[in-house]
Amino acid sequence: MSYVDEVIDLIVRENPDEPEFHQAVKEVLESLRVVIEANEEQYRKDALLERLVNPERQFKFRVPWVDDSGQVHVNTGYRVQFNGAIGPYKGGLRFHPSVNVGIIKFLGFEQIFKNSLTGLPIGGGKGGSNFDPKGKSDREIMAFCQSFMTELSKYIGADTDVPAGDIGVGGREIGYLFGQYKRIKGLYEGVLTGKGLSFGGSLARTEATGYGLLYFANAMLKANDETLEGKTAIVSGSGNVAIYAIEKAIQLGAKPVSCSDSTGWIYDPEGIDVELLKEIKEVKRERLTAYAEARPSAEYHDGKGVWTVKADLAFPCATQNELQLEDAKALVENGVIAVAEGANMPTTIEATEYLQENGVLFAPGKASNAGGVATSALEMSQNSQRLSWTFEEVDAKLQGIMENIFLNVDAAAKEYGFDKNYVVGANIAGFKKVIEAMNAQGIV
Ligand SMILES: NC(=O)C1=CN([C@@H]2O[C@H](COP(=O)(O)OP(=O)(O)OC[C@H]3O[C@@H](n4cnc5c(N)ncnc54)[C@H](O)[C@@H]3O)[C@@H](O)[C@H]2O)C=CC1
Numbered sequence: 001m002s003y004v005d006e007v008i009d010l011i012v013r014e015n016p017d018e019p020e021f022h023q024a025v026k027e028v029l030e031s032l033r034v035v036i037e038a039n040e041e042q043y044r045k046d047a048l049l050e051r052l053v054n055p056e057r058q059f060k061f062r063v064p065w066v067d068d069s070g071q072v073h074v075n076t077g078y079r080v081q082f083n084g085a086i087g088p089y090k091g092g093l094r095f096h097p098s099v100n101v102g103i104i105k106f107l108g109f110e111q112i113f114k115n116s117l118t119g120l121p122i123g124g125g126k127g128g129s130n131f132d133p134k135g136k137s138d139r140e141i142m143a144f145c146q147s148f149m150t151e152l153s154k155y156i157g158a159d160t161d162v163p164a165g166d167i168g169v170g171g172r173e174i175g176y177l178f179g180q181y182k183r184i185k186g187l188y189e190g191v192l193t194g195k196g197l198s199f200g201g202s203l204a205r206t207e208a209t210g211y212g213l214l215y216f217a218n219a220m221l222k223a224n225d226e227t228l229e230g231k232t233a234i235v236s237g238s239g240n241v242a243i244y245a246i247e248k249a250i251q252l253g254a255k256p257v258s259c260s261d262s263t264g265w266i267y268d269p270e271g272i273d274v275e276l277l278k279e280i281k282e283v284k285r286e287r288l289t290a291y292a293e294a295r296p297s298a299e300y301h302d303g304k305g306v307w308t309v310k311a312d313l314a315f316p317c318a319t320q321n322e323l324q325l326e327d328a329k330a331l332v333e334n335g336v337i338a339v340a341e342g343a344n345m346p347t348t349i350e351a352t353e354y355l356q357e358n359g360v361l362f363a364p365g366k367a368s369n370a371g372g373v374a375t376s377a378l379e380m381s382q383n384s385q386r387l388s389w390t391f392e393e394v395d396a397k398l399q400g401i402m403e404n405i406f407l408n409v410d411a412a413a414k415e416y417g418f419d420k421n422y423v424v425g426a427n428i429a430g431f432k433k434v435i436e437a438m439n440a441q442g443i444v
Pocket residue numbers: 165166167168169170209237238239240241242260261262263317318319320322342343344369370372373
């Protein structure tokens with residue numbers, strides 16, 4: 001049996017009930033076959049893949065908190081410090097009822113390669129809780145964040161592990177988490193990113209993942225003699241990533257016509273009104289039905305359905321496995337020319353293969369959504385310098401980073417004979433730097 005197959009088998013056997021983690025490992029290792037097979041003897045001797053797929057350490061802890069009526073609740077918290085070969089662990093925190101150790105491990109594993117692709121010194125980590133922020137008061141959110149950080153603070157620090165936001169964790173939560181860290185540790189340091197601008201946050205971090213996605217898509221389209229100008233785009237999600245992907249798509253001349261949340265979706269043929277969407281989602285924290293009520297051109301539909309809308313481009317920006325084989329078939333049928341992932345692993349392996357086989361340009365999230373974590377690393381740099389850069393400075397660096405990621409991914413794909421396969425290109429380019437650092441640091 002080949003080394004790749006052996007390690008995939010091992011991961012499935014040793015981590016039962018973690019299908020998302022199996023999926024992420026399979027996708028990466030399958031596409032690295034060409035590199036691994038060329039070095040199989042040495043890698044096997046060094047147990048390189050076993051070390052790559054096993055987190056350096058993982059924490060699981062109890063998070064008790066009291067709701068507004070005095071009732072005590074207990075949630076589970078996680079932090080997985082996956083790989084620290086190229087820098088302090090870096091990756092977001094997700095608060096969502098679906099969170100379990102397998103989801104955090106898939107996200108942490110992806111983060112290793114994404115962070116490597118940014119070219120910045122950050123290792124891979126991820127964390128979160130099965131806490132559901134929906135319907136909670138600000139006071140309850142604060143109580144949860146304070147309890148979560150009381151435990152998490154033992155494992156993180158500006159030079160060891162620097163969490164940030166992800167699903168269910170935005171500026172409000174990062175503020176409460178930062179306040180509690182400072183109170184416990186007595187340290188005013190860059191231990192979290194995505195902070196508010198008045199306490200060490202970076203301009204453009206809020207926008208960075210969505211903007212970065214569009215900078216990557218623009219570079220990919222240009223390299224294929226295409227452009228964003230005049231294209232219709234379907235976007236899923238209506239959170240941080242989706243909102244700023246929509247905003248940048250409009251600025252670059254495309255027309256995004258959809259967005260979604262976990263209960264339904266919007267089709268707005270006149271183009272999404274991004275200021276209205278921000279008001280509803282960021283300020284009022286309302287459902288998307290409020291968008292349709294306020295905007296005569298928009299239709300609201302229950303359930304899942306954005307991928308059936310006719311468009312040129314698709315940007316999945318909600319959650320894992322939201323774009324499946326039947327959705328990929330609908331996209332191809334409708335003439336979509338490019339799919340760029342804003343979310344982490346939103347496209348299943350079968351759907352990705354179908355899109356690629358049918359000539360659709362496909363940008364994997366670990367490359368195309370890396371702008372968020374890259375800008376987090378820029379926030380860490382500003383915190384270390386005790387300086388703040390302007391929006392324009394950060395945005396220009398972000399754009400440069402995303403264009404560079406595209407060039408590196410494209411070059412790696414070409415070098416190994418997989419021209420235009422950006423999945424293979426991203427995995428190879430991300431992997432090479434990590435294993436070089438791991439090899440240089442000995443068996444650790
Ligand atoms: N925030 C960031 O900087 C980054 C986020 N990501 C990824 O982007 C995706 C979206 O994250 P954010 O926008 O930050 O989160 P968010 O909490 O701001 O928004 C999440 C969006 O996804 C939708 N959603 C969540 N679970 C869903 C489900 N089961 N079915 C359908 N819709 C669902 C929500 O309704 C919401 O519109 C996630 O996959 C996250 O891991 C990736 C890179 C960076």
